[in-house]
Amino acid sequence: MKLSYSAEVAEALKNGVPIVALESTIISHGFPYPKNVELAEEMETIIRENGAIPATIAIIRGKITVGLELEELLHLAKSGDVRKCSVRDLSMALVDGVTGATTVASTSFIAARAGIRVFATGGIGGVHKAEEGANGFDVSADLLELSRTGVAVVAAGAKSILDLPATLEVLESFSVPVIGYQTDTFPAFHCRSSGLKLPAWTDNIGKLADIVDTHLQLGSGSGMLICNPVPEAAAMTNDEVDELVMAAQREAVGKGIKGAALTPYILGALDRLSKGRTSEVNLALALNNGKVAAELASCLAR
Template sequence: MKNMISYSAEVQEAIDQKKPIVALESTIISHGMPYPQNVETAREVEQIVRDHGAVPATIALMDGRIKIGLSEEELELLGNSPDVAKVSRRDIGQLLATKKIGATTVAATMICAELAGIRVFATGGIGGVHRGAETTMDISADLEELSNTGVAVVCAGAKSILDIGLTLEYLETKGVPVIGYQTVEMPAFYTRHSDFPLSYGSDSTEELARILKAQWTLGLKGGAVIANPIPAEHALDKAFIDEIIEQAMSEAQANGISGKEVTPFLLGKVKELTEGKSLVANIELVKHNAKVGAQLAAAYQIL
């Protein structure tokens, strides 16, 4: 297995010196934002992690290896290549064997982070149960991974194009803690509010670290969702974004869009209908999650 994982010099030094590390996914770079904002955001996010006391480890699959930490050139390649594969659990073996470039989703990033001994992962939002899943069975692999893999995911909740209520029910069934950071309501990505209460919230990353430590010391399997709302000054109005998502859903249905094509269509349509405001919000919430992720990793490291 050691031959299939490689570390950047910065990450290897952090491991050797027992510095806190924050995993970062790479689908945000390859599939989540247009070029060049994707690469610029990736660099900014990495620097935010450094500025708040941790070492960033952006994860991707390249040259038949899991890369834990990427160079400037590798970030550019991910952001500007047209044929980067989107990698979840089922795709890892294939991508490594064929030595193709792959960008890791939340699920795949969690797997790779755990293999590397990294406990904290900062991203934008988790996947979840899609609207209409009672007939389509469209449920993100992120949720199953959260029930199996011991990594805490700092995110701005679930993407608001999803069925957030069913997503929370699924996570509860799987025994995954969903802890609000300075909130007791599940955030909904672009907006701070979803109208779905959480059973627990915490006001400090130190307390969050103690919760995670207790869970994993007991040998309880799985990770945790740290639900961190987008900063108020960058949040979109809930009624505004809800109306736009309904319009985007109607257009997807009218155009016969289904399966794995739904999410990219909806996100693209939301960006169009918000006149780019959703992209700005996306970038800001990722930066905020990186900051909180770094603080959490630093707090966990000293326990």
């Protein structure tokens, strides 16, 4: 698989400098312009401040690109026609020569092939709740990719709109280690805790790096999910989020929204119903995950 690297990322790979992969869907589909550019720049800044090089991954005009130059970032952020690409969509996007944003699954897939071991995102996809009107057993491709791609994904758990117990069960079935960092419960994205106990946790970044390195050295083929909760000052309560999610779900069901369109619709509805509060939380947790991912990548490099 041919990859195009930014000069900064190519130099970092050559010299063994720690690198953190970043997805691009949050830029093209998560926030409007120019807020998306501001978020991307803040993510890159916090990763650099904590000792690593950021590598935002995207499809730019039919090329898989690892690390974006400013012109490429602006093209991704401002274009109204960016294709959302999971792993299954990559070949078509490359042949069509389009610009595409990578999801958690496709970012992990590409990062592993680039030799990058740590990836920071907001929250992973998972198992949808049946009452959302999902068509059958709707499971995100993120979970499958975690089971077969050797990358440590730092996230604030799974998105609040999902069936979190079922998501953890699927990760267990796929033999994906789920490790809490400074938490012994599964974070619920906008909330610090779902109340679901994690199988393992640590509050020491050096020990976390040892766990990640040992797992990847074992060669099982799977990645790892590092659960890093949203900072306490930014977190919402479980009751607040549950109420918002139920209202957003009712809207989605009423409009017949299903499949791939469901998650972005509900996340957009949450932002509208909360008067922008959920977007503020998204920003806070994304930056926090970038910080922890950079610290983890730096420890692994040592």
